[in-house]
Amino acid sequence: MAKETFSHLDPDGNARMVDISEKDDSKRTARARITVSMAKETIAALKAGDIPKGDVFAVARVAGIQAAKRTGDIIPLCHPLMLSSVKVEFETSEEKVTIDAEVTTVGRTGVEMEALTACSGSALTIYDMCKSMDKRIKITDLVLIEKRGGSSGDFVR
Amino acid sequence: MAKETFSHLDPDGNARMVDISEKDDSKRTARARITVSMAKETIAALKAGDIPKGDVFAVARVAGIQAAKRTGDIIPLCHPLMLSSVKVEFETSEEKVTIDAEVTTVGRTGVEMEALTACSGSALTIYDMCKSMDKRIKITDLVLIEKRGGSSGDFVR
Amino acid sequence: MAKETFSHLDPDGNARMVDISEKDDSKRTARARITVSMAKETIAALKAGDIPKGDVFAVARVAGIQAAKRTGDIIPLCHPLMLSSVKVEFETSEEKVTIDAEVTTVGRTGVEMEALTACSGSALTIYDMCKSMDKRIKITDLVLIEKRGGSSGDFVR
Amino acid sequence: MAKETFSHLDPDGNARMVDISEKDDSKRTARARITVSMAKETIAALKAGDIPKGDVFAVARVAGIQAAKRTGDIIPLCHPLMLSSVKVEFETSEEKVTIDAEVTTVGRTGVEMEALTACSGSALTIYDMCKSMDKRIKITDLVLIEKRGGSSGDFVR
Amino acid sequence: MAKETFSHLDPDGNARMVDISEKDDSKRTARARITVSMAKETIAALKAGDIPKGDVFAVARVAGIQAAKRTGDIIPLCHPLMLSSVKVEFETSEEKVTIDAEVTTVGRTGVEMEALTACSGSALTIYDMCKSMDKRIKITDLVLIEKRGGSSGDFVR
Amino acid sequence: MAKETFSHLDPDGNARMVDISEKDDSKRTARARITVSMAKETIAALKAGDIPKGDVFAVARVAGIQAAKRTGDIIPLCHPLMLSSVKVEFETSEEKVTIDAEVTTVGRTGVEMEALTACSGSALTIYDMCKSMDKRIKITDLVLIEKRGGSSGDFVR
Numbered sequence: 001m002a003k004e005t006f007s008h009l010d011p012d013g014n015a016r017m018v019d020i021s022e023k024d025d026s027k028r029t030a031r032a033r034i035t036v037s038m039a040k041e042t043i044a045a046l047k048a049g050d051i052p053k054g055d056v057f058a059v060a061r062v063a064g065i066q067a068a069k070r071t072g073d074i075i076p077l078c079h080p081l082m083l084s085s086v087k088v089e090f091e092t093s094e095e096k097v098t099i100d101a102e103v104t105t106v107g108r109t110g111v112e113m114e115a116l117t118a119c120s121g122s123a124l125t126i127y128d129m130c131k132s133m134d135k136r137i138k139i140t141d142l143v144l145i146e147k148r149g150g151s152s153g154d155f156v157r
Numbered sequence: 158m159a160k161e162t163f164s165h166l167d168p169d170g171n172a173r174m175v176d177i178s179e180k181d182d183s184k185r186t187a188r189a190r191i192t193v194s195m196a197k198e199t200i201a202a203l204k205a206g207d208i209p210k211g212d213v214f215a216v217a218r219v220a221g222i223q224a225a226k227r228t229g230d231i232i233p234l235c236h237p238l239m240l241s242s243v244k245v246e247f248e249t250s251e252e253k254v255t256i257d258a259e260v261t262t263v264g265r266t267g268v269e270m271e272a273l274t275a276c277s278g279s280a281l282t283i284y285d286m287c288k289s290m291d292k293r294i295k296i297t298d299l300v301l302i303e304k305r306g307g308s309s310g311d312f313v314r
Numbered sequence: 315m316a317k318e319t320f321s322h323l324d325p326d327g328n329a330r331m332v333d334i335s336e337k338d339d340s341k342r343t344a345r346a347r348i349t350v351s352m353a354k355e356t357i358a359a360l361k362a363g364d365i366p367k368g369d370v371f372a373v374a375r376v377a378g379i380q381a382a383k384r385t386g387d388i389i390p391l392c393h394p395l396m397l398s399s400v401k402v403e404f405e406t407s408e409e410k411v412t413i414d415a416e417v418t419t420v421g422r423t424g425v426e427m428e429a430l431t432a433c434s435g436s437a438l439t440i441y442d443m444c445k446s447m448d449k450r451i452k453i454t455d456l457v458l459i460e461k462r463g464g465s466s467g468d469f470v471r
Numbered sequence: 472m473a474k475e476t477f478s479h480l481d482p483d484g485n486a487r488m489v490d491i492s493e494k495d496d497s498k499r500t501a502r503a504r505i506t507v508s509m510a511k512e513t514i515a516a517l518k519a520g521d522i523p524k525g526d527v528f529a530v531a532r533v534a535g536i537q538a539a540k541r542t543g544d545i546i547p548l549c550h551p552l553m554l555s556s557v558k559v560e561f562e563t564s565e566e567k568v569t570i571d572a573e574v575t576t577v578g579r580t581g582v583e584m585e586a587l588t589a590c591s592g593s594a595l596t597i598y599d600m601c602k603s604m605d606k607r608i609k610i611t612d613l614v615l616i617e618k619r620g621g622s623s624g625d626f627v628r
Numbered sequence: 629m630a631k632e633t634f635s636h637l638d639p640d641g642n643a644r645m646v647d648i649s650e651k652d653d654s655k656r657t658a659r660a661r662i663t664v665s666m667a668k669e670t671i672a673a674l675k676a677g678d679i680p681k682g683d684v685f686a687v688a689r690v691a692g693i694q695a696a697k698r699t700g701d702i703i704p705l706c707h708p709l710m711l712s713s714v715k716v717e718f719e720t721s722e723e724k725v726t727i728d729a730e731v732t733t734v735g736r737t738g739v740e741m742e743a744l745t746a747c748s749g750s751a752l753t754i755y756d757m758c759k760s761m762d763k764r765i766k767i768t769d770l771v772l773i774e775k776r777g778g779s780s781g782d783f784v785r
Numbered sequence: 786m787a788k789e790t791f792s793h794l795d796p797d798g799n800a801r802m803v804d805i806s807e808k809d810d811s812k813r814t815a816r817a818r819i820t821v822s823m824a825k826e827t828i829a830a831l832k833a834g835d836i837p838k839g840d841v842f843a844v845a846r847v848a849g850i851q852a853a854k855r856t857g858d859i860i861p862l863c864h865p866l867m868l869s870s871v872k873v874e875f876e877t878s879e880e881k882v883t884i885d886a887e888v889t890t891v892g893r894t895g896v897e898m899e900a901l902t903a904c905s906g907s908a909l910t911i912y913d914m915c916k917s918m919d920k921r922i923k924i925t926d927l928v929l930i931e932k933r934g935g936s937s938g939d940f941v942r
Binding site: 634635636637641642643659660673683685686687690692694695698702703704705708740741744745748750753755756757758759760761763764765766767768769770772774775783785 | 863
Binding site: 014062063067075077090112116121124128138141142 | 163166224273284285286292306
């Protein structure tokens with residue numbers, strides 16, 4: 001029954017934090033990706049030589065790393081987790097920035113929400129720093145790319 | 158020059174929190190929208206009568222409201238703001254959930270980042286609660302719909 | 315109708331953060347009280363001369379002040395507020411500690427939740443510091459004592 | 472001597488975070504209970520059929536789960552802990568709501584403060600959502616019901 | 629009397645958050661400075677051309693800005709404040725990095741603690757990023773440089 | 786090469802949270818020290834008999850313990866850690882307060898940043914509580930005193 005398919009809902013349909021106390025600690029990794037689409041002029045300015053372009057990405061990278069650490073604070077039913085590593089990378093093309101976040105833990109549950117939250121935090125920060133130039137930025141295509149470790153098996157999109 | 162187009166960068170290209178001390182307090186509103194795409198079976202389970210479906214959306218609504226209040230904590234260069242109101246609404250179709258967030262403040266700067274952050278927080282929460290059923294959920298099309306008040310004029314997408 | 319009596323629910327019964335943007339800034343004060351009941355031996359030890367007894371209360375006072383400042387983080391539909399003042403006071407009798415918290419703001423909404431949250435934070439901290447001696451501590455009778463300022467009028471219990 | 476009975480105070484009576492580094496990781500559970508007393512009319516409105524009553528409780532449940540995760544932030548001398556599970560349940564009678572919170576961890580110290588903090592967070596949220604109808608709500612009788620695991624033995628009230 | 633000279637203590641010597649509700653909103657600015665002393669080799673590596681040296685400073689700048697916003701969370705008796713602007717600047721010599729932070733608000737109390745906290749957050753972040761090379765880094769000479777606005781008059785060190 | 790000496794930077798010089806997933810859990814301790822220099826009159830008032838002097842230090846001690854727990858929130862590239870113990874001690878002379886913080890964890894990485902952050906949080910709190918008397922307080926000489934455990938060996942300054 002549908003009731004049982006949502007592990008965050010108890011048999012009465014109420015929210016709960018899923019019990020992971022019987023799971024074992026193991027190394028788990030997840031990678032997620034998001035895209036920030038902007039006008040060509042915005043991205044050209046972002047990439048222009050006379051701007052120390054590293055700074056926008058440096059700020060967005062910190063935002064992504066911090067967001068990953070705060071996932072359990074932002075998403076109500078996520079377990080707090082001791083993250084072992086967070087990496088955030090950027091790639092720019094003519095009309096968009098693509099952000100990849102990879103998160104690792106040694107713990108009782110996976111880190112896909114942490115990777116997705118890192119992507120969201122970084123993308124929102126790029127939006128924030130470019131919004132004075134462009135009100136039509138779109139943050140899009142946030143997906144899980146890969147997930148390794150844990151009892152539910154590996155996943156590659 | 159590009160240097161001047163990014164208000165979050167000083168003339169040397171370093172990040173800064175833009176000075177808003179000379180701006181006046183005024184009522185400002187922003188509305189943003191995001192989409193969570195899932196498999197038809199996932200959304201059917203989400204909408205199924207035997208699940209108190211309100212609960213997934215209730216949790217996601219709280220997450221969105223809390224995320225809006227924590228915007229200045231998540232996005233490094235955002236100003237802390239006293240939000241006057243936050244509303245988060247959901248609409249479901251056969252393959253997706255659409256989330257609208259509307260935020261109001263009386264303050265010295267606008268609330269578009271707060272509305273976008275509310276959308277992200279709600280969407281990530283829906284993802285989290287449905288991910289045990291569906292690993293291919295996509296969070297997409299996060300945009301600013303409307304922005305009113307403040308010196309830079311109104312914007313409607 | 316009941317629908318309209320809960321201001322935190324919209325006409326469809328969904329949670330929202332009530333819109334206070336049309337209200338005026340004014341000075342508002344609230345005072346709340348809570349009781350921590352313990353075994354006579356526990357409270358005797360707490361009051362014993364050879365313990366610098368101020369320390370338990372000093373820690374509990376800081377916890378209450380910090381909890382008041384974080385009310386909007388702990389209670390989902392509370393507005394963030396700039397508190398102007400927080401005071402936390404303790405009175406001990408033979409079997410209990412009574413805690414009074416008084417909070418003041420100049421803002422668009424009242425601070426009763428802040429005063430109640432300060433009381434809870436202080437009481438939980440006393441419980442925490444005494445629980446190695448006494449597992450039957452009871453935190454009880456948390457009420458609003460007084461509320462002044464704002465459009466809904468003064469209240470004295 | 473009393474000095475030694477409060478494990479959160481060092482021999483000079485100063486606050487400290489008790490050293491748990493020599494303890495072993497083990498599964499620990501705690502259950503706490505709190506009561507929210509209100510006027511009969513308030514609880515009748517809360518239970519009335521035309522209000523999607525789930526929403527008040529859904530918001531209060533999320534608040535309780537989030538509060539449990541933030542216990543180490545709210546209570547100064549609590550250790551940060553990786554919670555494995557948090558459950559919050561409500562029962563209503565004619566004049567009150569009773570809230571039970573159960574928290575599990577695999578760690579070096581117990582989770583009674585987490586269960587008590589979850590109860591407080593949920594109760595304050597119910598108060599907040601009902602306060603426009605009733606200024607005389609009382610939050611009362613917060614106690615530890617049960618505690619299992621760890622070196623100090625099980626406790627049942 | 630000494631009792632009255634510490635405004636954060638009440639007449640009984642207990643901590644309190646000073647009442648600022650009768651003060652007026654006005655523009656207030658504060659500037660603080662801190663120094664991070666390191667081995668010549670560490671600072672040479674930090675400044676070396678083959679490292680995008682901006683990144684260490686970009687991360688430390690974000691840390692300082694975020695720390696300023698969280699001052700009321702870190703320092704128990706500080707009032708929460710709506711910061712209008714935060715700027716963090718770095719200057720390097722042969723053996724040290726000097727950090728200046730300037731904070732502005734329009735509010736009822738000054739921002740010297742915010743400027744000092746920004747300096748501390750930035751300095752600790754530089755320490756953290758350089759500590760694998762140098763365990764003898766010293767963070768030193770944190771002072772208030774200047775304070776303008778408010779009823780207590782301007783101050784220049 | 787310098788590129789490899791900063792473990793918080795990847796080979797391209799971008800910030801990252803260092804991967805600790807292959808390290809083993811072990812007991813690690815760090816002790817740091819900081820000095821708060823003030824005018825003789827300020828410290829005399831702080832130590833005067835008619836002020837319950839414990840309170841300033843009690844508040845500063847709580848601030849230090851809380852800051853240690855929040856290190857991963859304040860310093861962007863720090864790993865979140867489950868602290869097992871935090872102790873903060875004060876010593877006063879004629880012109881300064883010296884603060885020692887000792888932090889213990891059982892984990893995959895050391896706690897020197899936690900000890901340094903505890904010192905900073907306590908020192909800023911003392912500054913805050915004395916600043917109405919003395920605008921020339923200097924917070925200085927923050928260093929790591931000792932570090933034990935972990936693969937990189939022990940360190941004593």
